[in-house]
Amino acid sequence: xxxxxxxxxxxxxxxxxxxxxxxxxxxxxxxxxxxxxxxxxxxxxxxxxxxxxxxxxxxxxxxxxxxxxxxxxxxxxxxxxxxxxxxxxxxxxxxxxxxxxxxxxxxxxxxxxxxxxxxxxx
Numbered sequence: 001x002x003x004x005x006x007x008x009x010x011x012x013x014x015x016x017x018x019x020x021x022x023x024x025x026x027x028x029x030x031x032x033x034x035x036x037x038x039x040x041x042x043x044x045x046x047x048x049x050x051x052x053x054x055x056x057x058x059x060x061x062x063x064x065x066x067x068x069x070x071x072x073x074x075x076x077x078x079x080x081x082x083x084x085x086x087x088x089x090x091x092x093x094x095x096x097x098x099x100x101x102x103x104x105x106x107x108x109x110x111x112x113x114x115x116x117x118x119x120x121x122x
Contacts, residue, residue, distance in 0.1 A: 001015065001017050001095055002091040002093050002094070003028065003092045004090060004091050004092075005087075005090050005091065008028050008036050009029075009030055010029065010030050011029070012027035012028065014026070015028065015094055017094045017095060017098060019095065021046065022042060022043070022044040022045070022046060022061070022098065024040060024041075024042045024065075024094065024098040024101075025040055026038060026040015026041060026065060027039060027040065028069070033071075034070060035069065035070055035071070035074075036068070036092065037067075037068060037069075038065065038066070038067040038085075038092075038097065039066050041062065041065060042061055042062075042105075043062040044060075044061060045058045045059060045060050046061065046106075047059075048106060048110050049110075050110065050112040051110055052111050052112070053112060055114075057112050059106075061102070061105060063101070063105060065097075065101055066082070067082075067084065067085055068082050068084045068085075069086075069097075070085070070086045070087070071087060071090060072086065072088060074086055085100065
């Protein structure tokens with residue numbers, strides 16, 4: 001799902017994308033000529049493996065997303081700690097944002113119920 005940077009104004013534009021068992025919905029709002037604010041939520045489930053024993057599990061996700069999206073290389077005069085995603089084809093690819101955020105979420109550790117009991121987490 002691509003949205004052209006030129007279509008985004010100061011009024012929020014809503015979007016919703018469903019991929020497999022995940023839904024990413026939110027809005028895009030122009031900050032300036034090169035920057036767009038993306039606020040939304042990703043929720044649903046995705047398949048993953050237990051980081052201890054390798055068995056399959058389904059992970060529930062419900063994460064708020066707040067990003068600055070840049071049309072080209074991001075340049076900031078003040079050192080910002082905000083999450084920034086750069087696009088270089090004058091379009092914002094919502095599917096790429098979803099994929100990137102889910103992969104970042106997957107970088108955490110996830111354990112199956114058996115391993116949680118073994119580790120004393122349950």
